[in-house]
Amino acid sequence: MSDPVVDNAVPSGNSSVAIPTDISGQILDLDEDDDLEVFSKGTTLTEGSSFNASMQTSPASMINQYKFEEEEGDADTKDIFVTVDNPESFVTAIETYVTYRVMTKTTRSEFDASEFEVRRRYQDFLWLKGRLEEAHPTLIVHPLPEKFVMKGMVERFNEDFIETRRKALHRFLNRIAEHPIFSSTDDFKIFLTAESGELTSHKKQGPSFLSRMGETVKAVAASVRGVRNRPEEFTDMQEYVEAFTQKIGSLDKVSQRIVREKKEHLEELKECVPIYTLWSQSEEELAEPLKSMADCLDSCCKETEEQVKEHNDLLIPALHEYVLCTETLKAVLRRRDNIQADFEAKTEALAMKKADKDAMRDELDKMEDRLEWANNALKSDWTRWQKVMRTDLRSAFVDTAERNVNYYEKCLAVWESFLHSQRTEAEGNGKVDCS
Numbered sequence: 001m002s003d004p005v006v007d008n009a010v011p012s013g014n015s016s017v018a019i020p021t022d023i024s025g026q027i028l029d030l031d032e033d034d035d036l037e038v039f040s041k042g043t044t045l046t047e048g049s050s051f052n053a054s055m056q057t058s059p060a061s062m063i064n065q066y067k068f069e070e071e072e073g074d075a076d077t078k079d080i081f082v083t084v085d086n087p088e089s090f091v092t093a094i095e096t097y098v099t100y101r102v103m104t105k106t107t108r109s110e111f112d113a114s115e116f117e118v119r120r121r122y123q124d125f126l127w128l129k130g131r132l133e134e135a136h137p138t139l140i141v142h143p144l145p146e147k148f149v150m151k152g153m154v155e156r157f158n159e160d161f162i163e164t165r166r167k168a169l170h171r172f173l174n175r176i177a178e179h180p181i182f183s184s185t186d187d188f189k190i191f192l193t194a195e196s197g198e199l200t201s202h203k204k205q206g207p208s209f210l211s212r213m214g215e216t217v218k219a220v221a222a223s224v225r226g227v228r229n230r231p232e233e234f235t236d237m238q239e240y241v242e243a244f245t246q247k248i249g250s251l252d253k254v255s256q257r258i259v260r261e262k263k264e265h266l267e268e269l270k271e272c273v274p275i276y277t278l279w280s281q282s283e284e285e286l287a288e289p290l291k292s293m294a295d296c297l298d299s300c301c302k303e304t305e306e307q308v309k310e311h312n313d314l315l316i317p318a319l320h321e322y323v324l325c326t327e328t329l330k331a332v333l334r335r336r337d338n339i340q341a342d343f344e345a346k347t348e349a350l351a352m353k354k355a356d357k358d359a360m361r362d363e364l365d366k367m368e369d370r371l372e373w374a375n376n377a378l379k380s381d382w383t384r385w386q387k388v389m390r391t392d393l394r395s396a397f398v399d400t401a402e403r404n405v406n407y408y409e410k411c412l413a414v415w416e417s418f419l420h421s422q423r424t425e426a427e428g429n430g431k432v433d434c435s
Contacts, residue, residue, distance in 0.1 A: 080106040082177045082192065084170035087162045088119075097121055098162055100169060104192045110184075116193045124191065125169055127203050131187040132176070137335040138378040139182070140385045142175035143324035144168070171321075227340045231375070237382060238333055245326040252319040259311050266304045273297050288425065292418050299414045307407045311400070318396035322389060329385075332378065339374045343367045 086101040099119040106114060125144055132141050145168040176182045190202050273294050280290035346367055350360045 078178075079108055080104065080177050080183060082170075082173045084166055084173060087166050089162070098165070100166055102173065102192060110189065111193065118193065118195065118199075120191070120199075122165070122169070124199065125172060128176070128187060128191045129172075132182055132185065133331075135185065135187070136181060136377065137339070138332055138374040139179075139381045140325075140328060140332055141182070142172050143321070143328050144172055146324065227337050228344055230337065230340065233379070234333065234336060234375075237329075237378075241326060241329045241333065245323075245330075248319060248322045248326065252316070252323050255311070255316050255319055259308060259316065262304065262308050262311070266301060266308060269297060269301050269304065273301065289422055292421060296414050296418045300411050303407055303410050303414075307403065310403050314403075315396055315400045318392060322393070325385075325389070336374050336378055339367075339371050343371045 081104070083103045084100050085103070087098050088100075089096070089098050099121050102116075102118050102120050104116040122145075129141055129144055132139070145165055176188055182188060190199065194202060276290050276294035276297065280287045280294070283290060343364070346360070346364050350364055353360060
């Protein structure tokens with residue numbers, strides 16, 4: 001297994017310059033309402049960037065020349081486009097919730113029309129994820145937003161919260177739409193096209209509560225038994241996931257801490273501006289440089305504020321998304337092990353049983369086929385997931401580097417301008433003194 005690298009981007013839907021509240025260490029579980037689900041601070045990874053090889057006038061231009069080999073993919077081959085937007089809040093006597101418009105455009109023949117527009121709640125997205133995992137236990141379903149909200153939130157459904165969740169759900173659906181198997185399932189088609197009443201009726205046709213409990217008990221029993229002869233490649237996957245979990249989790253925590261410290265630095269920097277301004281009013285000989293210092297610091301504050309916002313909106317969500325992915329990967333590997341454990345237990349039972357071996361052998365053959373399918377599905381989807389992961393993270397890292405270079409170039413220009421003005425003034429004063 002190779003170490004993770006990365007690359008893939010989704011356009012940002014939030015152009016606001018306000019710094020989002022830092023949520024690290026400030027979240028609480030809110031199980032009573034499934035609609036209060038949040039995915040860190042946005043799911044956007046990069047802004048759309050234009051690359052121009054002729055731009056070679058600054059360090060940032062070197063990054064502008066970097067072009068991904070697999071960037072974006074070929075849009076001409078994509079035959080289904082899904083957008084999540086236009087959130088609406090509803091308040092009833094029983095509950096408060098948000099619905100989102102899901103718009104679909106497609107050229108696929110299995111759809112009755114080329115365009116669809118429906119409204120969905122978070123619990124509908126949760127149903128879709130559950131159905132995909134149930135039907136394809138060893139395929140990797142993209143994670144949904146977490147069941148957390150920020151502490152101290154004045155309104156449960158403020159604009160930042162809703163926009164954060166919208167971007168997460170948009171990314172979830174597009175990951176499903178890009179998947180070669182998930183995007184062709186009946187459940188996904190129904191999710192995209194069915195009216196609310198029809199979807200509710202379809203959801204009731206799923207397995208009963210007792211049936212789900214039975215499957216859970218079987219899974220627990222298989223987990224307790226464990227597997228005796230796990231293929232080496234799946235052991236390698238587990239070791240990779242454990243290492244990846246540690247690395248991405250550490251980066252996620254450190255990045256959030258850096259943003260917190262930058263915000264603290266920004267607040268202290270802002271306090272300097274009025275001090276220089278007031279000082280200039282009482283120090284006539286230093287009035288001009290003091291005012292210039294205040295102006296420079298004010299400009300740097302604005303650039304720092306934008307940099308903090310970009311880190312909160314771009315890098316941190318990219319990292320945290322894959323923190324969530326690690327739990328998905330562990331669950332998929334557990335399900336694969338459970339399938340193998342069931343097969344091994346049935347094999348042992350057949351060896352010990354004397355009567356009715358033919359019937360058991362037929363059942364064992366089916367379980368062997370299921371295990372083979374599960375193994376092949378996971379191996380194929382594992383390769384696909386690694387490719388997407390490396391695309392996403394590489395894109396996030398390069399985008400962060402580009403924005404950092406841009407930030408420091410702007411701050412450097414501000415201070416160089418200050419130095420130039422002071423040297424010019426000093427030279428002027430020197431000439432006057434000599435005369």
